[in-house]
Amino acid sequence: MSDLVRRASDARIARDGATWRNCTVAEAAWSLAQTSPDVPAFYLESGTVSYGELASQARRLIAGLQALGLKSGDRIAFQLPNWIEVAVIDIAASALGLTVVPIVPIYRDRELAFILADAEVRAAFIPQTYRSTDFLNMYQTLAADLPALKALVVLRGEAELAAQPLVCAFDALLENDAEPQPLADVDPNSVKAILYTSGTTGSPKAVMHSHNTLTRVIDNMVERLALGETDRMLMASPVTHITGYANGIMMPFVTRTTTALMERWDAAAAVEFINATSATLSVGATPFLKELLDASERANSRLPSMRFFVCGGAAVPPQLIYRAGEVLEQCRAFRVYGSTEAPIITLGWPEDDARQLAAETDGQVFNYEVRILDDDGVVIAQSGVAGEIATRGPGMMLGYQDATQDASAYSDGFFLTGDIGFLTERNAIVITDRKKDIIIRGGENISAKEVEDVLHGHPLIREAAVVSMPHERLGEGVFAYLLLTSEAAAMTLEEVARFAEEAKLARQKIPEAIAILQDFPRTPSGKVRKDQLRARLVRRS
Numbered sequence: 001m002s003d004l005v006r007r008a009s010d011a012r013i014a015r016d017g018a019t020w021r022n023c024t025v026a027e028a029a030w031s032l033a034q035t036s037p038d039v040p041a042f043y044l045e046s047g048t049v050s051y052g053e054l055a056s057q058a059r060r061l062i063a064g065l066q067a068l069g070l071k072s073g074d075r076i077a078f079q080l081p082n083w084i085e086v087a088v089i090d091i092a093a094s095a096l097g098l099t100v101v102p103i104v105p106i107y108r109d110r111e112l113a114f115i116l117a118d119a120e121v122r123a124a125f126i127p128q129t130y131r132s133t134d135f136l137n138m139y140q141t142l143a144a145d146l147p148a149l150k151a152l153v154v155l156r157g158e159a160e161l162a163a164q165p166l167v168c169a170f171d172a173l174l175e176n177d178a179e180p181q182p183l184a185d186v187d188p189n190s191v192k193a194i195l196y197t198s199g200t201t202g203s204p205k206a207v208m209h210s211h212n213t214l215t216r217v218i219d220n221m222v223e224r225l226a227l228g229e230t231d232r233m234l235m236a237s238p239v240t241h242i243t244g245y246a247n248g249i250m251m252p253f254v255t256r257t258t259t260a261l262m263e264r265w266d267a268a269a270a271v272e273f274i275n276a277t278s279a280t281l282s283v284g285a286t287p288f289l290k291e292l293l294d295a296s297e298r299a300n301s302r303l304p305s306m307r308f309f310v311c312g313g314a315a316v317p318p319q320l321i322y323r324a325g326e327v328l329e330q331c332r333a334f335r336v337y338g339s340t341e342a343p344i345i346t347l348g349w350p351e352d353d354a355r356q357l358a359a360e361t362d363g364q365v366f367n368y369e370v371r372i373l374d375d376d377g378v379v380i381a382q383s384g385v386a387g388e389i390a391t392r393g394p395g396m397m398l399g400y401q402d403a404t405q406d407a408s409a410y411s412d413g414f415f416l417t418g419d420i421g422f423l424t425e426r427n428a429i430v431i432t433d434r435k436k437d438i439i440i441r442g443g444e445n446i447s448a449k450e451v452e453d454v455l456h457g458h459p460l461i462r463e464a465a466v467v468s469m470p471h472e473r474l475g476e477g478v479f480a481y482l483l484l485t486s487e488a489a490a491m492t493l494e495e496v497a498r499f500a501e502e503a504k505l506a507r508q509k510i511p512e513a514i515a516i517l518q519d520f521p522r523t524p525s526g527k528v529r530k531d532q533l534r535a536r537l538v539r540r541s
Contacts, residue, residue, distance in 0.1 A: 008189040016394035020212035022188045026095035028253040041252040043260040043277040058091035063180040064173030072097030078125040079103040082263045097186040101194045102240035110504040120148040128157035188212045197340040198447035206401035207340045217343045217395040218254045220367050224347040229256040234282040236262040267295035278305040285313040285443030293327045302329035309333040313443025314475030321359035334358035341397045361428035368393030386422045390414035442474035454503045460488035465528045469537040480511035
């Protein structure tokens, strides 16, 4: 088995260590269970769950995981909706020194086969079925090619599981009679989570975060927004994304700001849930804010408890930020900027007198260093001049699991974001373009190359160029320009979508529109000018 146990370098600890908590989620959970056992940590649509209840379940799960043979350094995955069991899994993993691998629920066979093998996952936590998808059958089909996988832990299952190889019920692990074995100390600088994000190479990249880098991400928000015990985070973003994982699942233990956890986004239900739980802030992609404002107006509710809506993950129209100030009683909405590798580089403008800055910039840099680089990698000192955004800070990833990918990801220790923009005199970032060949659809990164690789498998497609197109709700959609072989007279969107679906491409990656061309605009060296292809779609919209 590969040695994937990594930790922050001595140089990184020397630079950022003074800002880190050096405490794990498990340590925080045990402490809160002692001091505040009956205090709600999570508000659910079905009720509340206290710190004491979560700690008790986590201790029982630890014994169950030890009985499965899991030990420090092993990787466990969860591909789950926003269920409270994720918090229990996270505490137990933290206490055992396991690395968690969150997998977004929309991923299917193609992505799963790569991630589970790449991370050498030993146990996967999954629903039996969820929203018409048979997760158990999908994982069982893949298991034959995953020698590291030793257990499929099924949550909220209904069918009998006992006789099925590899399979066990989550509840059965909690009821395990085995005595917990002594726990070794867990290094907060070791890898806590591996999160997979789409890049320009086609296959997802494995981003490594430590206990310390993830808690620093949360602390940045707490410090900037002055959050306290009376604040409550509405979290409807998937807990398998870094946004939902850190600011939803981890936040109640790292801070005393609790979480109002929604299983899935529904704007009308969110209005009721916010009012019922007195939620004070939320972090979500652009569609969430727009739909929340629409639903608030329909319900004639100005959501008086809401103080902040942190908006990012897709383009945020300035008028949407202004509208939030008009529709909601006291809520300050603002744009933020970051990525899985460098989460929340900017943290907006929560001040009352900064609405224009909140609407027309991508946020003020907070607890990060930012450089703007020209095409030769030289720092551009002048504000207002665009170049590639490079950054470093205490919340930045440790690196990619595949260390060879780090070489092209950094410049002088600064992470190269692949985004083009500039810094203002107020140290705010304004994004103007994208250098990386990705599509950001509703906050989800989609690799254009991955989609192209699938389309190139069609016998009648000679070449494909996949780009982002404007999308009213999700910010960006998937558009495929195609060159056909001489045998093909035409091709329909339905034919392309059916082929991509049969290739097991996740639904959100399947092209939503296509155009057949005779050739692509190209550079003198033959490279496709995707900037020109994207510009055609912007003009058309």
